[in-house]
Amino acid sequence: MRRTFKKGGVHPPDMKERTRDVPIAEFPAPALVMIPMAQHFGSPALPVVGAGDKVAKGQLIGKADGRMSANVHSSVSGKVLRLEEKFTPQGRACKTVVIENDNSGIWADEIPCGRDWRAMSPKEIVEAVAAGGVVGMGGAAFPAHVKLEPPHEKPIDTAILNGVECEPYLTIDHRLMVERAAEIITGLRIIAKAVAAKEMVVGIESNKPEALKAMNAAAAGGGIRVEALDVKYPQGGEKQLIAALTGREVPPGKLPFDVGCVVHNVGTAWAIFNAVAKCVPLIERPLTISGDAIERPANLMVPIGTPVGAVIEHCGLDQKVKKILSGGPMMGMAIADPTIPVVKGMSGILALKKVPHDISGPCIRCGRCIEVCPLGGIASEMARAIEAGAIVDYEHLHVFDCMECGSCSFVCPAGRNLVQYVRQAKEEASYRRELHRKQQAKKQI
Numbered sequence: 001m002r003r004t005f006k007k008g009g010v011h012p013p014d015m016k017e018r019t020r021d022v023p024i025a026e027f028p029a030p031a032l033v034m035i036p037m038a039q040h041f042g043s044p045a046l047p048v049v050g051a052g053d054k055v056a057k058g059q060l061i062g063k064a065d066g067r068m069s070a071n072v073h074s075s076v077s078g079k080v081l082r083l084e085e086k087f088t089p090q091g092r093a094c095k096t097v098v099i100e101n102d103n104s105g106i107w108a109d110e111i112p113c114g115r116d117w118r119a120m121s122p123k124e125i126v127e128a129v130a131a132g133g134v135v136g137m138g139g140a141a142f143p144a145h146v147k148l149e150p151p152h153e154k155p156i157d158t159a160i161l162n163g164v165e166c167e168p169y170l171t172i173d174h175r176l177m178v179e180r181a182a183e184i185i186t187g188l189r190i191i192a193k194a195v196a197a198k199e200m201v202v203g204i205e206s207n208k209p210e211a212l213k214a215m216n217a218a219a220a221g222g223g224i225r226v227e228a229l230d231v232k233y234p235q236g237g238e239k240q241l242i243a244a245l246t247g248r249e250v251p252p253g254k255l256p257f258d259v260g261c262v263v264h265n266v267g268t269a270w271a272i273f274n275a276v277a278k279c280v281p282l283i284e285r286p287l288t289i290s291g292d293a294i295e296r297p298a299n300l301m302v303p304i305g306t307p308v309g310a311v312i313e314h315c316g317l318d319q320k321v322k323k324i325l326s327g328g329p330m331m332g333m334a335i336a337d338p339t340i341p342v343v344k345g346m347s348g349i350l351a352l353k354k355v356p357h358d359i360s361g362p363c364i365r366c367g368r369c370i371e372v373c374p375l376g377g378i379a380s381e382m383a384r385a386i387e388a389g390a391i392v393d394y395e396h397l398h399v400f401d402c403m404e405c406g407s408c409s410f411v412c413p414a415g416r417n418l419v420q421y422v423r424q425a426k427e428e429a430s431y432r433r434e435l436h437r438k439q440q441a442k443k444q445i
């Protein structure tokens, strides 16, 4: 019997057939790349290059600002033209290094290398991952080295790889598993060594038989369990995946560490392998380009900092396009500016002719959003409170546990974009939390 998480979930059409069997192709590096310093959760990196500097491929151009930050490297060799303020696909304005590609493709010193990760200590592994600027590639872009150094009082027994890819349309994790299974499995072994986990598990939904076969073959005889899971969205959420694979429930407000687990996306494991075993930093990322407004859907390996418009042009765009998204249709963010760059946490670009949520009516209290929410239906309550202008303790309603999976919006017959309400509630709760922190600090003076 296959497994899945218990609470909530939906079954959107998977729409993966357009790119499922399309191998990953190299996207040629463009004439200009624009590399943001804020591609990750946490503090933006601090630029260490200026206009006129020559840079090599893989050279450090932004240094992590503290532990909760990530290094940033050049994805091409060339000359820095300028530093400018620019928006990322997440709508975050930050310093961005604009580099003119000289097309020589010359690597920075000592990249790539051949390093025996088995001879490295956990500390050396964490340092190599941090040096390589690796962040979560499933979307959240959490600095990977932070997850590899759990608090001492919270030992990890299970290292989990997330190969679920439950977002409709996206097939890039699937293709990575089919084409680079051995590197991903080595990445998992490196992760397990860093956190001293005894168990290693990979979760893949059963609609990816080729990926299951390739990962099983790469993991054979090595103490790794590759699990075929039932298809259900949002199984790619960390808490849902942990529940599906181990039966453990991560309580509200807690993290995977709290139940002895660490979870990394399969793309992140591949990037960790590159950073640790080959000294290659995260300077390119695999992407699915799909949607009914894309003429030649593809899976591409794209240099970080490539303008989204250049990638779309490469694949051909139908003029009837209504919306372009970074990511999948459930959790993706709309992109209006084609010069916005590809970043480390971007898993796909979708161009769609039909826009969901173009009609929104009043709530008819059907309760569907409550049934499907993995948290027990906080969205309708928050939407009601926000519409009424009521003062509500959103934190108490576990607003920060909402992963913005979009299941509630997906099932709402009134077409209400409930995720927008939850985002608004998060902003209000964050504001109040900060206000409270400042008031407490004042009292202590």
Ligand code: SF4
Residues within 6 Å of the ligand: 372, 373, 374, 375, 376, 377, 378, 379, 401, 402, 403, 404, 405, 406, 407, 408, 409, 418, 419, 422
């Ligand atoms: S409230 Fe958040 S977690 Fe629940 S279904 Fe909506 S988006 Fe998903």
Ligand code: SF4
Residues within 6 Å of the ligand: 362, 363, 364, 365, 366, 367, 368, 369, 370, 380, 408, 411, 412, 413, 414, 415, 416, 418
């Ligand atoms: S699904 Fe939509 S209409 Fe039904 S209760 Fe939730 S918000 Fe109201």
